[in-house]
Amino acid sequence: MTLTMISTNVSPINQLVEFSLRLIGLWPGYSYVIVHRFLWVITMCLILFFQYWYIVIHLTSGDLPDLMDCLSITMSNSVFFIKLIILWMKNRVFDDILKMMTDDWLDSIDKKENHETMSNRVQLSQRYSRFFVSSYSIGLIFFSSFALFTQEKQLILKMELPFDITKSPIYELVNIVIFLQEFMATSMSSMLSALLVTLILHVDGQVEIICHQLSDISSLIQKGKSCRKILKLSIYKHQRIINFTDNIENIFTYIALIQFLSNTLVICSLGFLIITSLDTEQRNVILAKTIPYYVLANLEAFALCYAGEYLSSKSTDIERAAYHSNWYELDPSESRFLLLLMIRSQKRFVITAGKFMDLSLEVFANMLKASGSYVSVLYAMY
Numbered sequence: 001m002t003l004t005m006i007s008t009n010v011s012p013i014n015q016l017v018e019f020s021l022r023l024i025g026l027w028p029g030y031s032y033v034i035v036h037r038f039l040w041v042i043t044m045c046l047i048l049f050f051q052y053w054y055i056v057i058h059l060t061s062g063d064l065p066d067l068m069d070c071l072s073i074t075m076s077n078s079v080f081f082i083k084l085i086i087l088w089m090k091n092r093v094f095d096d097i098l099k100m101m102t103d104d105w106l107d108s109i110d111k112k113e114n115h116e117t118m119s120n121r122v123q124l125s126q127r128y129s130r131f132f133v134s135s136y137s138i139g140l141i142f143f144s145s146f147a148l149f150t151q152e153k154q155l156i157l158k159m160e161l162p163f164d165i166t167k168s169p170i171y172e173l174v175n176i177v178i179f180l181q182e183f184m185a186t187s188m189s190s191m192l193s194a195l196l197v198t199l200i201l202h203v204d205g206q207v208e209i210i211c212h213q214l215s216d217i218s219s220l221i222q223k224g225k226s227c228r229k230i231l232k233l234s235i236y237k238h239q240r241i242i243n244f245t246d247n248i249e250n251i252f253t254y255i256a257l258i259q260f261l262s263n264t265l266v267i268c269s270l271g272f273l274i275i276t277s278l279d280t281e282q283r284n285v286i287l288a289k290t291i292p293y294y295v296l297a298n299l300e301a302f303a304l305c306y307a308g309e310y311l312s313s314k315s316t317d318i319e320r321a322a323y324h325s326n327w328y329e330l331d332p333s334e335s336r337f338l339l340l341l342m343i344r345s346q347k348r349f350v351i352t353a354g355k356f357m358d359l360s361l362e363v364f365a366n367m368l369k370a371s372g373s374y375v376s377v378l379y380a381m382y
Contacts, residue, residue, distance in 0.1 A: 011102075011105075011122075012101040012102060012104070012105040012118065012122060012202060013098070013101065013122075013198060014122055014125050014126040014129055014198065015126075016126065016129040016130065016133065016191065016194065017125070017129055017191055017194055017195050017198055020187070020188055020191035020192075020194075020195075021191075021195070022036075023036060023184075023188060024036065024037075024040060024084055024087070024188055025037040025040070025088070026087055026088070026091065026094060028095045028098060037088060040081075040084060043181055044077065044080075044081040044084075044185070045081075047077060047157070047159075047178075047181060048074070048077055048078060048081065050159035050160055050161055051070065051073070051074040051077065051157060051158065051159050052074065053159070053160040054070055054158050054159050054160040055067065055070055055071060055074065057160055058070070064272075064276075064378070064382055065272070065273055065276045065277070066158070068269040068270075068272050068273050068378075069158065069269070069273055069290075070158040071265070071269050072265075072266045072269040072270050072273070072293070072297075073143075073157060073158075073293075075262045075265055075266050075269075076189075076262070076266060076297075077185065078262070079258055079259060079262040080185055080188070080189045080192075082255075082258055083189075083192055083255050083258070083259075084188075086251070086254055086255055087192075087251065087255075090250065090251045093247050093250050093251055094247075094251060096247055097199065097244065097247050097248070097251075100240065100243070100244050100247075101199075101202055104118070104202070104206060104240070105118055108205075108209070113212060114209050114212070117205050117208050117209055117212075118202075118205045118209075120205075121201040121202060121204060121205040122201075124201055125194065125197060125198040125201050128194055128197045128198075128201075129191065129194040129197075129198075132190035132191070132193050132194045132303075133187060133190050133191070133194075135190070135296060135299065136186045136187065136189065136190035136296060137183070137186065137187070137190075138292065139186075139292040139293055139295070139296040140179075140182060140183060140186045142288055142289060142291075142292040142293075143156075143289050143290075143292065143293050144156045144179055144182070145288070145289070146285050146286070146288065146289040153165070153166045153171050155174060155175060155178060156175055156178045156179055156182065157178055157182065159178075161174070189300075192255075193300060193303050193304070196248075196252060196303070196304070196307050197303065197307060199244075199248050200248075200307045200310060200311050202244075203241060203244060203245060203248075203311060203314060203349065204310075204314055206237065206240070206241050206244075207241065207314045207315075207317050207318060208317075209237065210234050210237055210238060210241075210318055210321070211317055211318065211321040213230050213233065213234050213237075214234060214318075214321040214322055214325050215321065215325065216230060217230065217231075217325045217326060217330070217338075218325060218326045221326055221329045221330070226334070227330060227334050228333070228334055228337065231334060231337035231338055231341070232337065234341055235337060235340060235341050235344075238318060238341060238344060238345065239344075241349075242344075242347070242349075245311065245349040245350075248311075248351065249350065249351055249352065252351055253351065253352050253353065253354055253355055254354055256304055256308075256351060256352065256353040256354070256359055257353040257354030257356070259300070259301070259304055260301070260304070260353045260359075260363070260367065263297055263298075263300060263301040263367065264367055264370055264371050264374075266297045267294065267297050267298060267301070267367075267368070267371040268371045268374040268375050268378070270290055270293060270294040270297060271294065271371060271372070271375040272375050272378045272379060272382075273286065273290050274286075274287065274290055274291065274294065275375065275379055276379070276382060277290070298368075301364055301367060302364055304351075304359060305359045305360060305361055305363050305364035305367075306361060306364075307351060307359070308350065308351040308352075308358060308359025308360055308363075309359070309360045309361050311349045311350065311351060312348050312349060312350055312358065312360065314349055315345060315346075315347065315348045315349045316345075316348075318341070318345040319342055319345040319346060322338055322341055322342045322345065323342065325338070
């Protein structure tokens with residue numbers, strides 16, 4: 001009874017992810033959803049408007065490194081804003097995901113082994129969330145610190161504002177506002193990566209529970225007990241996992257497509273900026289600002305592709321566990337249930353990029369190759 005009371009007070013979503021979902025207006029039942037969404041729309045539209053205005057004005061300046069520098073961060077902000085819009089549009093699907101996670105969490109309480117499995121996944125997602133927040137925050141600090149080491153007064157973000165920003169205290173106030181806004185956007189962007197990892201880890205925990213159930217078949221057969229109940233439960237739980245992964249695909253397929261395309265451009269732009277800065281006097285400042293951002297762009301793409309690869313590998317675990325069970329000792333009526341589970345587990349769990357290609361480590365490698373090729377072309381034109 002004590003275990004049940006303690007466990008029901010724990011959420012399958014870790015606190016950092018839950019807090020970020022409230023801030024972006026995605027947490028179900030939150031009273032200030034509309035207010036938060038309105039504030040995000042206003043701030044992101046203003047930031048992006050001034051950033052794109054800068055790009056348009058300096059498009060014919062001939063300063064390609066400066067343009068690539070501005071384009072990379074503008075693309076990142078644009079993608080983050082598009083992610084928010086997609087998540088808001090998929091709000092009902094996301095509510096279904098959270099409800100399924102809560103139901104699975106409550107079901108796991110009845111058995112200590114299952115509860116420990118799911119608790120370990122929540123703790124692991126907490127560690128990943130802290131890692132993403134810390135990494136993105138450090139990257140933002142390095143990216144923003146260059147403004148302190150330049151002789152000219154420059155904004156943290158390259159923007160074209162309708163007033164003179166070189167006067168004090170306007171310059172300091174604008175930079176503080178930009179830093180706070182970018183810190184919020186960067187933190188929320190890192191939490192969206194952590195959210196995907198949390199969902200994948202939940203699937204991992206549910207798959208492991210099914211594998212444990214299938215491993216119990218041998219002991220039931222030895223005791224002369226029927227396996228019909230545990231097989232039906234495994235089929236039911238497997239169907240829930242299929243529905244859960246379909247919902248993940250529904251939300252993240254177009255997010256993955258936009259992320260994949262933008263990361264290719266961002267990595268290309270940053271790679272070009274790093275190469276061209278090696279022969280300049282400001283190379284130390286540029287490298288200190290750009291390299292952490294370059295690493296984070298690669299990390300974000302890697303996390304997305306690895307999540308797809310890991311999710312795909314989980315589908316084969318169920319089939320393997322069913323195959324290694326003592327299926328040959330089952331009654332014919334019971335073996336049909338196991339056969340049905342094996343057939344259905346042959347369908348892989350996938351996350352696609354716009355339903356065009358499955359996310360995998362191979363896709364990540366191809367993206368790096370494409371970015372490297374584009375950098376070579378830009379450098380040849382420079």
